[in-house]
Amino acid sequence: MAVDTRESMRWLYERSRSARGAICRTVLLGWASGCLLIAQAFFLSRIIHGVVIEACPREALTGWFAGLAAAILVKAVAGWWRETSGFAAGARVRAAVRMELLGRVVARGPAFTRQERTGALASVLVEQVEGLQGFYALYLPQLVLVILLPLTLAAAVFHVSWAAGLLLLATAPMIPIFTILVGMGAESISQRHFQSLSRMSAHFLDVLQGLATLKLFDRSREEADAIARVSADYRRRTMSVLYVAFLSSAVIEFFASLSIALVAVYLGMSYLGYFNFGLYGQPIALADGLFVLLLAPDFYLPLRELGAHYHARARALAAAEEIRGLLQGPLPGLAGGRGRLTSPEGIRLQCSGLHFAYDAGRRPALKGVSLEIVPGRCIALLGGSGAGKSTLIGLLLGFITPDQGEILVNGAPLNGLDPGCWRRQVGWVGQNPVLFHGSLRENLRLGQPDAEEDRLTEAARAAGVLDFARLLPRGLDTPVGEQGVGLSRGEAQRVALARVFLKNAPVLLLDEPTAGLDADTERRVLDGIETFRVGRTVLTVTHRLADIRRADRILVMEEGRIIEEGPPAGLLSAGGPFQRLMGS
Known part of the structure; x- marks a missing residue:
């Protein structure tokens, strides 16, 4: 395993601490479901034995049927709870990682975001963080269950036949070995898939933001061709990931079916009298043989599920590489300071x-x-x-x-x-003021969320916001779109100035x-700045x-x-x- 892969895996395991309780609960519920599988197999084998061999009346089997129904019902509840708990574990980790990423992006500041493509950053924060879900909800709990459940089921089989138990244990390693061999390149394939997704997201966002420019320069057709190429590359990467996933599933099913067939052959030969070993000196009853045969597929089920979830591991590793790259970037010197101002008044x-x-x-x-x-x-x-x-x-x-x-x-x-x-x-007004989706009043209150209404109105008046707000249908409560959609550049500039006035820094x-103000508005805004300064x-x-x-x-x-x-x-x-x- 490469150094970067080991570091990414260590990072993934470290992040599981925030959801340790939910992951442990998922494992416990998975093990309980396995124990209930043993109960199901036991009750079902006894019912079939009673009907076929002993010809028991229906009334004599009522208890067995009740036990089987109870086992099925409880197992269904445990399975539902396990899925819910696994999802909660993944959601908790995703929320923690997303908050860590957002905190890091904020700490690195605008100087960093200007150097990165917005679409690529959005892809890391959304798609690639989502790529961690399967690792914590499915793969990590299954990594523990793949040891616990087969040993528990093997113990139940050993109670009937030590030879059948040994056969199960001997064939079990074939599934993970061949799964690993088939999926050796899955991490690199998933990483290329994520990189392709980031490129496509960034390219789409660039095209949307520059749509007017592309139209004016008559470059729409060329950009459409570029999008087609990026999309085709993403399709090829996706098919590569699916190819590995389906091939892994086929290998797992083949070896699981082969192993179950070997157990069935052993039991059949024992019934025919060709094999007389592994039964503790007792002839094997139909109920015992059915019990072992019913458990054999379930013995390999955790291994098959681990193989099915192996692509979730590969996807999480690829996502972790990108996320770690963003988290490990250098912070500006101010990000680590702890000092306080002794005299903030002047x-x-x-x-x-x-x-x-x-x-x-x-x-x-x-x-x-x-x-x-x-x-x-x-x-x-x-x-x-x-x-x-x-x-x-x-x-x-x-x-x-x-x-x-x-x-x-x-x-x-x-x-x-x-x-x-x-x-x-510090109060700051840049050349391109940023307004958020919401009302004018909500955008003004970014400067001082708990400001009194009189102070807010005075700041809006000093910056000239009230001049155009009076003409709007709902005044300061009029909604504006993201990036100030619905306002002119000069109006957005005045809102940004009012926000700074309200902050009172x-x-x-x-x-x-x-910038962007007419002469009369410029004069009044400058008067407001001169009074405020x-x-x-x-x-x-x-x-x-x-x-x-x-x-x-x-x-x-x-x-x-x-x-x-x-x-x-x-x-x-x-x-x-x-x-x-x-x-x-």
Whole structure:
């Protein structure tokens, strides 16, 4: 077994701890069902013996029939309970793994999600986590039952004939041996199947998100062909998995049938008098022979079920490889901090010698950036595309960690702070505000879920949300679609600003806060920001002159460096990079 496979198997076993009780209950119920199989075989063999050999009247067999009916009923209940318990075990593990994955994705932050295809991430969180269900619900309990049940049934057979018992025990290993031989490549086949599914999910999502662009550039036919190729690859991978599963089932059935036939031959020869061994010196009765014959298929049943569930193991191993890859990725430095802010009322930010590159060997996004922002001051950040503005914002938010240099918050290193504690002190509005499916009011309350209605209304007024909300059929209770469907970009921007106003954080980071707004709305929103920013630490990324004039200081960035800084009026008359940017 390869090292990665061993690690994945160890990971799967470790995750079973969260459902240990349900798995143990599943095993116990499976063993109880096996014991009830012995009872069924016993009662049925006695009934047939009584009818065929002893010609017993119906009344004499009433007790046997009652026992058989009770055994069948109790076994059915135990089987149902076992299935329910197994499903609960799988569901519990899936929920725990999914929460762990979501926590990891959140901890790694937007810098990670921007590098990954959304469809592939969704595939891991949904399809591949679902792929763990069979391992915990079926395979893992069966791994224990495959030892317990055959030994229990063999003990019952040994009570009648030690030769038949030995025959069962001798032929039992053939089934798992040949199952393993047939399914040796099942893990790699399942892994390729999952990778194909991830590619297909990611491709479908990309096409759906870019449908308008594809139509405008008349590339719909080419993308349809690409989808057909991806789907055909997924179909081939699926058929490969099914081929291994069906071949394993055929091998299991063949050897189980062969072994049962050997037991039947032994019993037949014993009845004919050719074999006189293995019966403890007593002639074998019809009831005893029927009892052994009825138990023989059930003796191999746990082995056959384990073989049938072997593909669940292969599927879980393939899923575990992908899930572990996501869980083991590096976390930003802020993710491990535990420190608290000593004075969150006023926050002073100091950046010294910040260097950062997204990948080794690529051009650095930041090269020795140093700046200081004090409470009550607004710093405006300018620069062309790729200057490093968004990277600096990402560092301040704690989504990424500098390769060199440090960020101090009230004199304490940012990477030593608790992430939740720090982000509660920060209000952020990005270029593409994210709104969730729900009402306008629910989206506003993301900033402060327990805010009073008066504060919510005031924040909505300051950001200009009430201007368009009054025209909507249900005001702030009007539902909006995912990603702000139903609102213009400017309206979505105002909702995001109102959310930040409601949060009332001491640090305010704004990335083009008035993008998409008309001149009148821009003026009123800037008035709201200016009122709100009093006593706060503010950094805004902008290219709009109206925003710049309200800033206390300007920083101009180019190729990851701050190349010019000063007050707006002074820079406008200096004839430097700032003036050239504003002129362009």
